[in-house]
Amino acid sequence: MRRAAVARSLVCALAAAGIIFSGPAVAQAAPSPSTVEAQIDKQWNQLEPVIEQYNDVHGKLIKNRAQQKKLAAQITPLEAKVDAAMRQVRGMAIDAYKQGAPNAVNALLVTGSPTGLTDKLLYLDQLARQQREQIAGVAALRDKLTATKTDLDVVTKANAARDVDLAQRKTAIEKKITSLQKLRIQAYGSADVNDGPFRLGPCPVDYTNDKGGRAAQRACDLIGKPYVFGSAGPNSYDCSGLTQEAWAGVGVHLDHYTKDQWNQGRPVSRAELQPGDLVFYYPGSLHHVSIYIGGGMVVHAPHTGDHVRMATIERGPIAGYRRPG
Structure with missing residues (x-):
């Protein structure tokens, strides 16, 4: 009786998630954990590209807002400098008009005594032009930064x-x-039970004391941390957040987005793989990344409900390999 009740509840949960569709009334057997995992993986591969897109857009937004503040900080003092210089020009021009030009300067600029209105206006124009040329460079830089x-x-x-x-x-x-x-809980009986231990052996499998080896070691240190999409630590990670953190530990910056990380490393072949190299999955969409630890093994953050863990490198269709740094 209890087994039948469990089966009925699991079938209901699967139907609610859209995995089983309505049809003729046929008795359904409770799916095995491996069947549920396959369904989860299928749906997760539809969700993860959206998650990575969010990481990309949100990361760019943060960078752009920081750049906005930086440009505003540069423009403000330039504007003040230009305004002060223009006030000085206006002040000198007004004084020149009221008092007449100094004899030495006047001799260079105008002919005769600057007592007439025409001469004073000519001097005003020459003086203003000279001052404006001095601030033209500052004004041009201000205008360029403002346009940017x-x-x-x-x-x-x-x-x-x-x-x-x-x-x-x-x-x-x-x-x-x-x-x-909820499907995982139904299949395994507990939210804390997963498809195997987080560690499958020594991690890294091959240790090297270079940047890649130390990045691989950092990823191994994070095994067991829960997956949270959009997270880059310190208490949880998604796939690109994990690789970002691993390489940040050796002073190499990676953006929190799989496609950016693909472009931030140099290509390597399967035969050239070393600990620390990034392994990308799903050609075309590039929506998952792991870090190689040697021996045909990787460390990755799989999906919600799971944790950072070791896995074989063939955990999905491989798009290619990159070496950061």
Whole structure:
């Protein structure tokens, strides 16, 4: 009786998640854990590209806002300098008009005594032109920075709109993930039980005391940390957050986005793999990355409900390999 009740509840959970579709009334057997894992992997591969897109947009938004502040800080003193210089020009011009030009300067600029209105206006124009030439470089730099900031403002506004949209989609994704996690609980009987131990042996399998080896060691140190999408530590990680943290420990910056990390390392072949190299999965979408630890093994953050763990390198279709640093 108890087995039948468990089977019925699991079938209901699968149907609620969209994994089993309605049809003729046929008795359904409780799926095995491996069947549930296969369904979870299939749906997760549809969710993870959206997660990585959110990482990309959110990371760019943070960078753009920092650049906005930097440009604003540069523009403000330049504007003050230009305004002060222009006030000086106006003040000198007014004094010259009221009092007449100094004889030595006047001799160079005008003919005769600057007592007439025409001569005074000519002197005013020459003096203003001279002063404006002195501040032209500053004004040009100010205008260039202002134009750059204006363009950046437009891009940042667009990124902010996408960030809001993806954040809303993130909420929907989290609900879907919750339903997937319920399937895991049904299949395994406990949310804390996974498809095997986090460590499958020594980690790294091959230790080298270079940057790659130390990055691999850092990834091994993080085994057991829970997966949280969009997270780069210190208490949880997603796939690109894990590799970012591993390489940050040896002074190499990687962006928190799989496609950026693909472009931030140099290509290596399967035969050239060394501990610390990044292994990318799913050609085309590039929505998962792990770090090689030697012996045909990697460390990666798989998906929600799981933890940072060791796995064989063939945990999915491989897109290629990259070496950071």
